[in-house]
Every structure is written in C-alpha cells, then in structure tokens.
Amino acid sequence: MGNWDQLRDSLDGGLVTRDDEGYEDVRALFNSAIETRPLAIAQCASVEDVRRALRHARDAGLPLAVRSGGHSVAGASLVADGLVIDMRGLNSVTVDPAARTATVGGGATWSHFDRACQPHGLATTGGRISTTGVGGLTLGGGSGWFERKWGLACDNLLSVDLVTAAGECITASETENPDLFWALHGGGGNFGVATSFTFRLYPLAACSIALLLWPSEFGLAVSRRWRDIMLDAPEEIGGAAAYLTGPPEEFVGNLVGKRCAAAIVTCMGPVEELRAVIAPLLELAPPVEVVMDVPYADMQCMLDDPPGMRNYWSADYLTDLPDAALDVFCAGGEDMISPSASQLLMLPWGGAVARNAGTSAMANRDVAWVVHPFGIWEDPADDEQGRDWTHAVGAGLREWTTGATYLNFIGDEGADRIMAGFGPHYPRLAAVKALYDPDNVFNRWHNVQPEVSLQR
Numbered sequence: 355m356g357n358w359d360q361l362r363d364s365l366d367g368g369l370v371t372r373d374d375e376g377y378e379d380v381r382a383l384f385n386s387a388i389e390t391r392p393l394a395i396a397q398c399a400s401v402e403d404v405r406r407a408l409r410h411a412r413d414a415g416l417p418l419a420v421r422s423g424g425h426s427v428a429g430a431s432l433v434a435d436g437l438v439i440d441m442r443g444l445n446s447v448t449v450d451p452a453a454r455t456a457t458v459g460g461g462a463t464w465s466h467f468d469r470a471c472q473p474h475g476l477a478t479t480g481g482r483i484s485t486t487g488v489g490g491l492t493l494g495g496g497s498g499w500f501e502r503k504w505g506l507a508c509d510n511l512l513s514v515d516l517v518t519a520a521g522e523c524i525t526a527s528e529t530e531n532p533d534l535f536w537a538l539h540g541g542g543g544n545f546g547v548a549t550s551f552t553f554r555l556y557p558l559a560a561c562s563i564a565l566l567l568w569p570s571e572f573g574l575a576v577s578r579r580w581r582d583i584m585l586d587a588p589e590e591i592g593g594a595a596a597y598l599t600g601p602p603e604e605f606v607g608n609l610v611g612k613r614c615a616a617a618i619v620t621c622m623g624p625v626e627e628l629r630a631v632i633a634p635l636l637e638l639a640p641p642v643e644v645v646m647d648v649p650y651a652d653m654q655c656m657l658d659d660p661p662g663m664r665n666y667w668s669a670d671y672l673t674d675l676p677d678a679a680l681d682v683f684c685a686g687g688e689d690m691i692s693p694s695a696s697q698l699l700m701l702p703w704g705g706a707v708a709r710n711a712g713t714s715a716m717a718n719r720d721v722a723w724v725v726h727p728f729g730i731w732e733d734p735a736d737d738e739q740g741r742d743w744t745h746a747v748g749a750g751l752r753e754w755t756t757g758a759t760y761l762n763f764i765g766d767e768g769a770d771r772i773m774a775g776f777g778p779h780y781p782r783l784a785a786v787k788a789l790y791d792p793d794n795v796f797n798r799w800h801n802v803q804p805e806v807s808l809q810r
C-alpha cells in the first residue's frame with residue numbers, strides 16, 4: 355500500500371486518500387456511474403510529481419491509472435485499490451503564433467487549449483466537448499468538427515513528452531523514438547504518462563455553425579438530406595445527423611424536452627457560405643434554426659454535456675449510408691430514452707481522416723461514416739435500458755457496419771472489440787509496448803499487451 359505521508363510530503367502538488375475530505379469530489383469522473391475507488395489520487399503539479407507518484411506505485415506494487423479530463427466513459431482513469439496520477443494540475447498552454455504551434459500540459463482540457471489559441475486566430479482539431487481532456491482524446495485519435503480538413507487531433511501532434519514506465523523522461527516525435535510517436539497516434543494511454551503535447555495549428559479566419567431541430571418524425575427526411583449534403587460537401591464542412599432531447603433553452607420553444615431530429619453542420623467560413631450548403635435542410639423548415647458565425651472556442655463548447663450523469667456508449671464504422679441504413683438509424687433515434695441527455699450521432703469522415711491514415715496507429719480510418727449512440731441518463735434504474743439501447747443501435751446496423759470501431763467512442767466491450775479497434779496495427783503496437791512498458795503498468799485504457807514476438 356505504501357506510506358502515503360511520505361509520498362504526500364514529496365509532491366509539489368497534493369495527495370488525496372480515501373480518508374481525506376474532498377476525496378469524492380477529486381475522484382468523480384464525468385460519468386457518475388463509475389464507482390471505482392482508488393486508495394489515493396496524486397494531484398501532480400510537475401513532471402517530477404508524475405515520476406514520484408509512478409515510482410511510489412511501482413515500489414508498493416499498486417495498480418495505477420492516469421487521469422486528465424476524466425471523460426473516459428468506462429472509467430479508465432480510475433483504478434480500484436490503486437493510485438491515480440491526476441494530471442489536471444499540468445494544464446498550461448503556450449502558443450507560438452509565429453511557428454503556429456501550441457504546447458499544452460498533459461492535464462489540460464480542450465477549453466484551456468482553444469481559449470489560449472483563439473486570440474491568435476489559430477486552432478486545430480479538438481474534441482466536440484470543451485471539458486474533455488487533450489490527453490485522453492488525442493492519444494486515442496481525436497475526432498472533432500474540422501477533422502475532414504485538418505485530420506484527427508493526433509495527426510497534428512509534433513511531439514509528446516512522456517514519463518515511461520521506468521520513470522524516464524523522453525520525447526517522442528518523428529525523429530526521436532519514432533515508433534513510440536506512431537503508437538501515440540491512437541494507441542491511447544498504453545505507453546506512459548504524457549506530460550506535454552506540441553501541436554501544429556492552423557489559421558482560422560471565420561467559422562460558423564448550424565443547429566437545426568425538428569420533431570423526431572422528420573428524422574427520415576432530415577437524415578437523408580443531411581447525408582446527401584455531406585456526400586458532396588467540401589472538407590471545410592463537418593457536422594452530424596442526430597437525435598436528441600430538445601434542451602431547456604428559450605430558443606428551443608415547444609421542442610424543449612421533446613425527442614428531436616437534428617442536423618448539425620459546421621463550416622470553416624462565414625455564415626453565408628454555410629447557408630448555401632444547408633439550403634436543402636432549410637427547405638424542411640426547421641422549427642429551431644440557429645445558423646450563426648461563432649468564434650471557434652465558443653463553437654467547441656456549444657454542445658457541452660452536463661457532468662454527473664450516467665453514461666454508456668458505443669460506436670461503429672460504415673462505408674456506405676444507404677436509405678435503408680438511415681431507416682435503422684432513425685428507428686434507433688426513436689427508441690432512445692427520452693427525455694434524457696442521450697444523443698444518437700452519425701458523423702461524416704473522409705478527407706484528411708482517411709488521407710492521414712498512414713502515419714497513425716489508429717486503424718480503419720478510410721471509412722465514410724461513424725455511428726455513435728451516446729446514452730446519458732440520470733436514474734440508475736435506467737441503466738439496463740440505456741445499455742441495451744446503445745448495443746441495439748449497433749446490432750440493427752450490422753448489415754452496413756464494418757466490424758471495426760473507434761476506441762475513443764466505446765467503453766469496455768471486451769477483447770474482441772479492442773482488436774476490432776486496433777485491427778492490423780495491433781502486432782506493431784504490442785511490440786512498441788514491449789519496449790516502453792514491458793510490465794504493462796499502463797493497462798487501464800483499451801489494453802495492448804506487451805509482446806516482443808509479434809511482428810513489427
């Protein structure tokens with residue numbers, strides 16, 4: 355178990371054990387259904403703290419978890435009866451406008467990141483919810499509104515500073531530890547503790563968003579028109595077809611609390627450009643029509659979900675989206691628990707997501723669509739219904755799904771799904787894992803087992 359006082363005294367940050375006041379607040383993740391109770395949480399304030407906490411856990415034989423934004427729906431950032439390395443204190447962001455780069459601490463959120471970049475008119479692909487951690491999202495790939503143009507978040511990594519399982523501080527980039535750098539593009543938290551990330555940034559002069567809502571019975575017409583728009587849309591256009599419950603906002607009018615069909619369209623340009631693209635959707639006269647210019651950092655938090663709810667979700671890839679598949683998608687939307695904060699999303703891939711596949715450990719990036727049932731509810735009595743709904747959406751679409759999945763969008767669905775996520779890249783990941791974490795210390799995220807005999 356270890357001597358907590360000794361560890362506490364050695365840290366620049368703090369240590370919270372089960373006996374300490376505030377433990378439950380520090381332990382809480384975005385998903386309130388996760389009840390895992392670590393023995394202690396090391397609130398790291400420096401890279402040295404990360405090394406101290408890691409050494410302590412290893413010397414005491416304690417299981418370990420790494421936590422940044424705390425948005426792992428499966429609870430990978432906590433560990434029962436072990437020690438958590440909490441990275442939230444390492445959240446600085448330094449922007450170099452001339453070089454168009456940003457260096458961000460391993461515990462920052464996308465809100466920290468986007469707010470720091472915005473004054474410079476610079477941005478890159480980040481998560482669609484601003485409270486998600488840069489760390490977990492990027493290491494797992496990193497899907498965001500402008501990925502079709504800029505690639506996934508991991509595609510824009512220039513380097514990662516990491517504390518390895520042996521406690522060494524190393525840098526991974528195209529020229530230093532390049533195998534590890536490749537593995538950090540989608541291999542998740544399997545390889546060490548990332549203490550900082552440096553990203554490439556892009557100028558973004560203008561951006562706009564359309565949030566259009568209809569009563570759910572319009573879902574078939576809406577999703578077909580949205581699909582047709584996305585099939586021909588330039589890479590500057592992103593978005594989602596969705597089912598959701600009308601949020602309690604004045605502009606939502608009498609759709610508040612009602613099951614809605616939605617189209618979200620994002621544009622790397624002013625609202626006039628966006629309006630031209632979404633004209634076929636506007637012909638369907640959405641009762642809720644928000645179409646506006648918006649600063650990127652504000653757009654990134656427009657759909658922020660409330661923390662403290664119960665979450666379960668899944669994801670599947672599709673290469674085509676015929677009308678029959680959309681019929682099943684819409685039936686899934688009609689079956690969603692409502693009212694609730696749940697969402698059923700269909701996201702368009704293509705463009706830079708597929709183009710950059712060669713440089714990343716994330717497999718199967720050449721698919722055209724991602725379906726993402728995202729169950730969020732409040733009452734534990736709805737747990738079974740929420741889980742069943744999530745799985746039923748994927749099962750209903752089986753005729754069109756590839757069998758592969760995006761690991762950031764799924765919880766703990768077993769070893770076969772991990773293999774489905776890593777696909778042909780698993781052997782090379784296992785070999786990199788054997789080099790940098792031979793004892794499998796970092797095993798909480800979709801785990802890659804160290805395996806030297808596997809081909810690289």
Ligand SMILES: Cc1cc2nc3c(=O)[nH]c(=O)nc-3n(C[C@H](O)[C@H](O)[C@H](O)COP(=O)(O)OP(=O)(O)OC[C@H]3O[C@@H](n4cnc5c(N)ncnc54)[C@H](O)[C@@H]3O)c2cc1C
Nearest residue numbers: 422423424425426430431460482487489490491497543548
């Ligand atoms: C509301 C919500 C919205 C989301 N939206 C998106 C989205 O738009 N696009 C997308 O791709 N994904 C999205 N996700 C999924 C998200 O990317 C993953 O759940 C991711 O793991 C969360 O990262 P985190 O740092 O917040 O999580 P945490 O729970 O803190 O960490 C999850 C795991 O990531 C690893 N990790 C985190 N930080 C580090 C670090 N510094 N060093 C080493 N390992 C680390 C650890 O293994 C950890 O167990 C969303 C999740 C939620 C709950």
